[in-house]
Amino acid sequence: MASFKSKIFHTVVGSARDIDADTLVFFCYDGDAPSGSFLKELDKDTDGAVSEVYKSGEFSGKVNSTALFRAPADWGAGNVLLAGVGKRAGVKQDNFRQAAGTVSRHVSLSKAQEIIFDCHSELDANRAQALVEGFRLGSWKMLDYKSDPEVKKENQQTISIVCANRKSEKKIEKGVERGAIIGAAVSQCRRLSFHPSNYLTPEKLAEEAKALGKRDGFSVKVLNVAQIEKERMGALLAVNKGSSENQARFIIMQYDGGRKGQKPVVLVGKGVTFDTGGISLKPGMNMHEMKGDMTGSAVVISTMSALARLGVKLNVVGLVPTTENMPSGDALKPGDIVTARNGKTIEIINTDAEGRLILADALDYANEFNPQAVIDIATLTGATLFSLGYAGAPILGASKQVLDRIRAGSKATAEKVWELPLWPEFTEQMKSAIADLVNSGGRPAGTATAAAFLQEFIGDYPWAHIDIAYVDLEPKGQPYIPRGPSGFGVRLLVETLSNWKQM
Ligand code: BES
Ligand code: MN
Ligand code: ZN
Secondary structure, three states, X not given: OEEOOOEEEEEEEOOHHHOOEEEEEEEEEEOOOOOOHHHHHHHHHOOOHHHHHHHHOOOOOOOOOEEEEEOOOOOOEEEEEEEEEEEOOOOOHHHHHHHXXXXXXXXXXXXXXXXXXXXHHHOOHHHHHHHHHHHHHHOOOOOOOXXXXXXXXXXXXXXXXXXXXXXXXXXXXXXXXXXXXXXXXXXXXXXXXXXXXXOOOHHHHHHHHHHHHHHHOOEEEEEOHHHHHHOOOHHHHHHHOOOOOOOOXXXXXXXXXXXXXXXXXXXXXXXXXXXXXXXXXXXXXXXXXXXXXXXXXXXXXXXHHHHHHHOXXXXXXXXXXXXEEOOOOOOOOOOOEEEOOOOOEEEOOOOOOOHHHHHXXXXXXXXXXXXXXXXXXXXXXXXXXXXXXXXXXXXXXXXHHHHHHHHHHHHHHOOOEEEXXXXXXXXXXXXXXXXXXXXXXXXXXXXXXXXXHHHOOOOOXXXXXXXOOOOOEEOOOEOOEOOEEOOOOHHHHHHHHHOOOOO
């Protein structure tokens, strides 16, 4: 049995039509006429209602299409919901995730509480995992800030997945468990991203990480400003200068799932709890969305949670430099020159290019762990809007091996990534006339020049960078991603690290 606060997932062996429930869900392939025994039976018992919707073209099994029937009187369920998963040939795991997300929103609206999924004998562990993830994520809502207790109350749902026999049930249970853990981690990431900056300050983010570490089984150490000064993290401190109220923190998380002495994989997440742009102030339009500029850190923290709860056999370190980016009398100014932890000097051209500054010090600090690889994830550049938009995340890096692994994780999770080049021209663009580097190379190739800047701070380890600006925020709503923070990156990193081989 896998459970969320408001959703409990079971597996059962039996005949779906005999089980008591509000809604019985049956997955249908596109183009398969109602030929299988289940649909034939349903058709017979509903006096041909099923053939009717197929004949009229109302429903054919296209992914994310549904058809709802009143169940026959002698069936256990009240309603039967047919849910399309697309063409049978080459059907992908993600089709099940999408279909389950669609079903989830459907049954949430109808207030159904007992739901059973009949998935034929074709359900395997992977599809069950996708089903649970999609169902959990499709109807996820941020309710923390609603005041009406009626609105806040989440609909309690029990979801039973009908398995063909005990043997397949065993496998499906594993997928259900994995889906529940990963679904919870993605929800947690969305919640962290959704919090406004007056609640989620750097200090609070560190407290959240500590509480999650305690709950899920990873250790958390937090450096305060005095300790950050001792570490000579001049770039992180420069960004924090404008914050008179909220001081920076540096969060260090450690999960020891691998053998003792195994070099860890280090994850680095950008934790800017609010990005005003600083003295290079951003325009007011949509500035409120910059409360989400800590989403890289939310992804890293939530990935740590999932890895620990899954018991993945790998040592993983999560690093989160966290600060606001504020304008004030004390703030960093354009033209200022600061010295990063690795000793390189940076001429500040634009105080709004703050993410790369705080990541620079974290990438250098990663050396302390003698990492086998480092992956950073950040809402780093607005320029991603013009390359991949909301559809996928640019990845860049010096290590083909790490990039390949991220690509494999992307393929398995349907969180899309695409490589941009790290050409020498971009490194050239980030050189300063009077310091070592500039923090902004201007508009041309904004995503790649930001990565070229980061590359100046990595150690002698394989490294890749994921820019999640824009994929972090779903603009319209997708089958399992409601409008708002998407949690993009958690499933990708959990998958990538679950299959990690020593480098
Ligand atoms: N946090 C922003 C990037 C961002 C913009 C994320 C829009 C999501 C939506 C980042 O700190 C930033 O401001 N980057 C600047 C860099 C520029 C000044 C070189 C940008 O992309 O405009
Ligand atoms: Mn910025
Ligand atoms: Zn930013």
